[in-house]
Amino acid sequence: MSFANILKEYENFDFQNYFENVTDEMILTSIEKKELNKFDFLNLLAPKAKNYLEKLAQKAHKITVANFGYTINLYLPIYVSNYCSSNCLYCGFSKKNKIQRKKLSLEEVEIEAQEIAKSGIKSILFLTGESRKVTPLSYLCEVAKILKKQFSFVSIEVFPMSQDDYKKLFKAGVDGLTIYQEVYDKKVYQQVHVSGEKSNYDYRLETPQRGAEAGFRALNIGTLFGLGDIKKEAFFSGLHASYLSNKYLECELGLSLPRINDAEGHFKPNTILDDVTFVQIMCAYRLFLPRVEINISTRENAKFRDNLLGICATKFSAGSKTEVGGYTKARTEPQFEISDKRQSDEVIQRIQSLGYEPVYKNWESI
Amino acid sequence: MDILKIGNKEFSSRLLSGTGKFRDKNDIKKMLEKSGSQIITVALRRVNLENPIDNILNYIPKHITLLPNTSGARNAKEAIRIAHIARVAGCGDFIKIEVIHDAKYLMPDNEETIKATKALANDGFIVLPYILPDIVTCKKLEDAGASAVMPLGSPIGSNAGLQTKSLIEMIIENSNIPVIVDAGIGLPSHAAQAMEMGADAVLINTAIATASSPALAARAFSLAIEAGRTAYLLKLQEQSKYANASSPLTGFLNL
Numbered sequence: 001m002s003f004a005n006i007l008k009e010y011e012n013f014d015f016q017n018y019f020e021n022v023t024d025e026m027i028l029t030s031i032e033k034k035e036l037n038k039f040d041f042l043n044l045l046a047p048k049a050k051n052y053l054e055k056l057a058q059k060a061h062k063i064t065v066a067n068f069g070y071t072i073n074l075y076l077p078i079y080v081s082n083y084c085s086s087n088c089l090y091c092g093f094s095k096k097n098k099i100q101r102k103k104l105s106l107e108e109v110e111i112e113a114q115e116i117a118k119s120g121i122k123s124i125l126f127l128t129g130e131s132r133k134v135t136p137l138s139y140l141c142e143v144a145k146i147l148k149k150q151f152s153f154v155s156i157e158v159f160p161m162s163q164d165d166y167k168k169l170f171k172a173g174v175d176g177l178t179i180y181q182e183v184y185d186k187k188v189y190q191q192v193h194v195s196g197e198k199s200n201y202d203y204r205l206e207t208p209q210r211g212a213e214a215g216f217r218a219l220n221i222g223t224l225f226g227l228g229d230i231k232k233e234a235f236f237s238g239l240h241a242s243y244l245s246n247k248y249l250e251c252e253l254g255l256s257l258p259r260i261n262d263a264e265g266h267f268k269p270n271t272i273l274d275d276v277t278f279v280q281i282m283c284a285y286r287l288f289l290p291r292v293e294i295n296i297s298t299r300e301n302a303k304f305r306d307n308l309l310g311i312c313a314t315k316f317s318a319g320s321k322t323e324v325g326g327y328t329k330a331r332t333e334p335q336f337e338i339s340d341k342r343q344s345d346e347v348i349q350r351i352q353s354l355g356y357e358p359v360y361k362n363w364e365s366i
Numbered sequence: 367m368d369i370l371k372i373g374n375k376e377f378s379s380r381l382l383s384g385t386g387k388f389r390d391k392n393d394i395k396k397m398l399e400k401s402g403s404q405i406i407t408v409a410l411r412r413v414n415l416e417n418p419i420d421n422i423l424n425y426i427p428k429h430i431t432l433l434p435n436t437s438g439a440r441n442a443k444e445a446i447r448i449a450h451i452a453r454v455a456g457c458g459d460f461i462k463i464e465v466i467h468d469a470k471y472l473m474p475d476n477e478e479t480i481k482a483t484k485a486l487a488n489d490g491f492i493v494l495p496y497i498l499p500d501i502v503t504c505k506k507l508e509d510a511g512a513s514a515v516m517p518l519g520s521p522i523g524s525n526a527g528l529q530t531k532s533l534i535e536m537i538i539e540n541s542n543i544p545v546i547v548d549a550g551i552g553l554p555s556h557a558a559q560a561m562e563m564g565a566d567a568v569l570i571n572t573a574i575a576t577a578s579s580p581a582l583a584a585r586a587f588s589l590a591i592e593a594g595r596t597a598y599l600l601k602l603q604e605q606s607k608y609a610n611a612s613s614p615l616t617g618f619l620n621l
């Protein structure tokens with residue numbers, strides 16, 4: 001069954017009613033369980049489960065230590081272009097925004113890469129706005145090849161493509177694919193993705209699968225909190241990750257929990273994900289999916305990130321710049337405002353002082 | 367002396383350790399001292415020759431035998447590739463093959479593991495394959511040139527002990543190469559049990575690395591392994607005592 005069909009099964013699901021009927025006992029049972037099913041997951045997302053947040057966090061921590069130890073994987077993002085042919089209401093790169101556009105030349109990519117490599121971190125995520133015209137597949141393949149010289153693990157966050165195109169990127173050295181559905185609620189999806197290729201909901205939904213089929217070893221997915229109903233979005237994200245990990249046993253799955261931040265365009269979020277609910281959702285992800293990577297970006301502030309580390313985060317971006325050319329020239333507008341503005345060495349020191357091992361390199365180019 | 371022989375090397379310790387999951391790489395050295403472990407497994411994916419602070423190899427004393435592993439390999443081809451990179455990186459000829467096609471439970475792929483073992487043993491590696499405990503696989507690995515087999519006790523990181531006890535017993539009973547129980551050993555008593563059953567060695571990583579004091583945990587495991595081994599040897603001795611009885615206990619009856 002496709003994931004789209006699974007989502008359909010929930011079209012008439014009364015989340016409100018389900019949550020109202022969740023009892024304390026159900027929540028406690030779900031926390032104690034070894035293998036959680038989707039209803040257990042839902043129980044942990046219920047508003048009432050907030051009363052057991054400490055218990056939930058303790059369990060999440062325990063599972064994380066068993067599976068990942070006291071380690072945190074590090075990566076850095078590099079923005080190679082902010083050209084975009086889509087108009088997404090919440091994004092600073094939207095074509096509607098009158099910002100300075102920039103695409104790095106291959107020489108510039110090389111220079112930025114060298115600058116980033118000085119941090120010692122061997123994992124990199126390269127991002128573009130979604131413009132097939134300005135940043136076509138051939139360009140992306142070249143960028144991948146350049147980055148692969150300095151970094152052992154290269155991931156992409158670019159426009160969705162076909163399996164064949166992904167195969168070319170895989171051959172060029174790309175190891176991982178990050179693709180956020182942004183919002184699983186189709187109605188909201190159509191509202192915020194006004195025009196451009198990104199307005200194709202179904203094509204985007206099946207993107208992680210095409211990536212897995214093409215051979216990528218890591219998939220990172222998630223919803224952008226602030227667009228749809230918070231709990232439903234969390235539930236569908238978890239379900240999606242579970243679906244993919246079951247279908248593609250060989251792929252490492254990662255979940256991110258981006259929430260809307262100030263960006264150019266000043267989009268007012270439809271929903272607000274507060275800190276308490278953030279932690280609740282993150283822990284619910286961990287209990288439901290013990291081996292999934294939980295990726296926390298610099299959208300979150302330093303103090304909050306440091307605290308999440310002790311619960312169940314396993315992956316951090318460090319010293320991120322969200323402008324194109326940000327590591328060397330910092331000329332353009334950022335895609336979103338980062339909150340954790342520390343340099344990578346500061347982040348690393350802090351991780352160590354918290355009793356965790358920062359992992360600079362977690363893959364070998366083979 | 368009770369010696370464990372793997373490939374061309376001899377060891378007095380039967381505790382194999384690992385470098386993963388520590389909160390501080392400096393704890394690795396202390397752990398090795400306290401446990402007496404002489405073999406340590408290192409994921410090649412974590413070996414970072416360019417960055418001395420991050421490079422795990424810099425935290426391992428020179429007299430310890432490195433057992434690089436192919437963690438992250440999804441098939442035989444990738445495992446073989448990683449083994450060769452490890453050799454070039456200076457990690458020696460020992461290789462622990464981990465082919466994992468299942469990122470959810472981290473179960474090894476026995477079929478691909480056999481393929482990789484054959485190729486690497488042919489290339490002169492000392493191959494220690496990590497497997498689901500299956501006697502048929504073990505026999506095929508022996509034929510393929512493996513220097514030991516490493517059946518799992520329970521899933522990696524689960525600390526659930528010897529969930530596969532009866533399958534491992536079969537292997538111990540029939541194997542002509544050392545049997546090293548790997549993964550899932552959460553308590554010293556689990557390790558003792560494996561050794562008492564006749565395992566030749568035990569590999570422990572998570573339970574030591576994630577303990578509040580890795581050094582103390584290492585000591586506890588090493589004592590348990592010694593206890594289990596001694597108990598096993600005693601059992602052997604008692605069995606052979608009857609086999610060699612020079613004066614039968616019922617001799618006086620003139621039967």
Ligand code: SF4
Pocket residue numbers: 084085086087088091092093094095128129130198
């Ligand atoms: S979210 Fe992506 S596709 Fe949409 S405007 Fe921003 S960069 Fe373009």
